Amino acid sequence: MDITIDELKAIPALQAVPDEQLQWLIDVGEVFELREGERIFNVGDPINKMFIILEGAIRLCAVQNGKMRELATIKKDGITGFLPYSRATNAFGYGECTQLSRFYQCTAEDLKEGTRLHYELTEALVHTMTSRVRDFTSMQQQNEKMFALGKLSAGLAHELNNPAAAITRGAASLRGQIKNLPLLFKDVATLNIEPHKIDSINNLILERVSQTDRPVLSMMKRSELEDDLYDWLLDHNAKDVDTAENLVDFDFSIDDLEHINSCIPSPQLQVVLGWINNYLLTEKMAQDISESSQRISELVQSVKTFTHMDRDSSKQLLNVHDGIRNTLTMLDYKLRKANIQVVHHFDENLPHIKALAGELNQVWTNIIDNAIDAMEVNGSGELEISTRQDKHFVQVILKDNGPGIPDEIKSQIFDPFFSTKDIGKGSGLGLDVVNRIVKQHNGSVKVTSVPGDTEFEVCFPINDD
Structure with a gap:
């Protein structure tokens, strides 16, 4: 031819x-x-x-x-x-x-x-x-962006699913508690308690529910308190001794129960305890729903902050910690899944730097994501993030205790398309993106690594005029 x-x-x-x-x-x-x-x-x-x-x-x-x-x-x-x-x-x-x-x-x-x-x-x-x-x-x-977005989306879907499921469960349980109110009202309406004693019981309940400094109990201490309250309820012929668990949650003691018992005639104690238990359960469910809703709100805000901070294409004065915290929120599920503890030492007096926030988020995302992948093979790890001012620069140090970077490839890790990850786990552009963005901001990025200690040092100038 x-x-x-x-x-x-x-x-x-x-x-x-x-x-x-x-x-x-x-x-x-x-x-x-x-x-x-x-x-x-x-x-x-x-x-x-x-x-x-x-x-x-x-x-x-x-x-x-x-x-x-x-x-x-x-x-x-x-x-x-x-x-x-x-x-x-x-x-x-x-x-x-x-x-x-x-x-x-x-x-x-x-x-x-x-x-x-x-x-x-x-x-x-x-x-x-x-x-x-x-x-x-x-x-x-x-x-690479789509791949990173896919990983973040998977983690966020899981993170959003947990509080959403908790809200659904809490709402269903709350409806069950509300259904008990007519019967409880009928029983409570027949009580004959002196007004000042009603006020005393009411004040005690409100004090326990609004208490913000409840002690953090070990499993053993909690079990001991539940057993003590269980025995007291059993001795006083309580119908629902499982009330002990809810009472411990709100820091009720045997002295509190004795005080309640002293304020009402003995046969009517069961009615009051039943009403108190229903009230505590309702309060607990409302708290769970509130906390879950707040968690969803925080995640949504983190996503908005993470993805839309560069609506203005010009550099802005930024607190470097905001981007790091948002990135950790976005990667929280992956960190927990890999059993990685995050330790940070932030200099809260650090001056702001002039930068593109979304670009900085890419820097933190790529370095932290690589650290997670490196430590994941060990089944656990520790990520340490430190910030400080180094003369005219803001310095961010990200350390992990993974296996380290072999000396023979250390000089290649910032090269485009170079990757040590398995096929399908990356395209080798992550650290190239980091290097490009840092240079775009007139900064520097260095890496030192030995087995068990890999450290990325990222510096940005404070005055970038």
């Missing part, structure tokens, strides 16, 4: 290449055909040939997030494979024909020789390569 100069000149990328150089390209290469479904290259194949699609099309597929996905389609006149000055060595995916296709190919050795002889041809192919790198980088950065 032959190819002509005119056919090559019809390819937009090669229109400005002189005829003699196109003839050279024809002489060193060959033309072949592949049927639909056949592959022009496979995963891991050496990138040692340049291909020009003369007719037909191929689709590029690679593993992303653990699954093989189609990344792009290269149609007629497209150029792929080896290009001058490219550092790619092996194919990360495969190229498969989507229809009967005709290709031109030449070897990397011939093309390298051509770069010495033919300037315009080299210029055209280098331009093709830079366009490819730009498009691929843009696509990978978008994939």
Whole structure:
């Protein structure tokens, strides 16, 4: 199968290449055909040939997030494979024909020789390569953002589900308690207690319910108190001795029960205890619903702050701690799932820095997320975050006690597309994004690492005029 100069000149990328150089390209290469479904290259194949699609099309597929996905389609006149000055060595995916296709190919050795002889041809192919790198980088950065968003969304869905489920359970239980009110009212209406004693009981109940300094009990101490109250209720013929658990929750003591007992006639004690138990249960459910609602509100606010802080495209004066705290909230589920404790030492007098808040959030997210992944293999870990002022800079140090970064790859961790994670767990752009954003803010990022101690030091200038 032959190819002509005119056919090559019809390819937009090669229109400005002189005829003699196109003839050279024809002489060193060959033309072949592949049927639909056949592959022009496979995963891991050496990138040692340049291909020009003369007719037909191929689709590029690679593993992303653990699954093989189609990344792009290269149609007629497209150029792929080896290009001058490219550092790619092996194919990360495969190229498969989507229809009967005709290709031109030449070897990397011939093309390298051509770069010495033919300037315009080299210029055209280098331009093709830079366009490819730009498009691929843009696509990978978008994939990285979507991948990070997917991880955050999964954690947030779990975080939101817990308080939402608690609200649903609390509301159902609260309805059950409300149904008891008519019967309790009937019993309470028959009581004959002196007004000053009613006030005494009422004040005690209100004091316990509104108490904000209830002691934090160990499981053993709590069990002891419940047993004591259980015995007291049993001795006083209480119908529902499970009331003891609720009484302990609100810090009621045996002295409190004795006081209540002294204020009412003995046969009526059961009615008062029943009413008190219903009231305490209702209060507890209302508190649970309130706390769950507050948790949802905090999560929603964190999401809004995390994602929409850059509505103004100009830099703003920011408290660096706000972004770190929001990021920890967003990653809270993943931290707990990996059994990682967070310790922070914040200098609350730290001056504000001029920055893009959303960009800074990407820095903290990528570093902390990498730390979690590193410590996850140990089943637990500790993330320590410290801030301080270092002369004219705000310094943030993020340390983890994971396995560390091997010396032989330490110099590569900020390179685009370099990753030590398993296939599907990252594209190798996280730390490249960190480095780019920090430099954009005239700052610096350094890393030191030994087994059990990896430290990222991020510095931003206080005055960035």
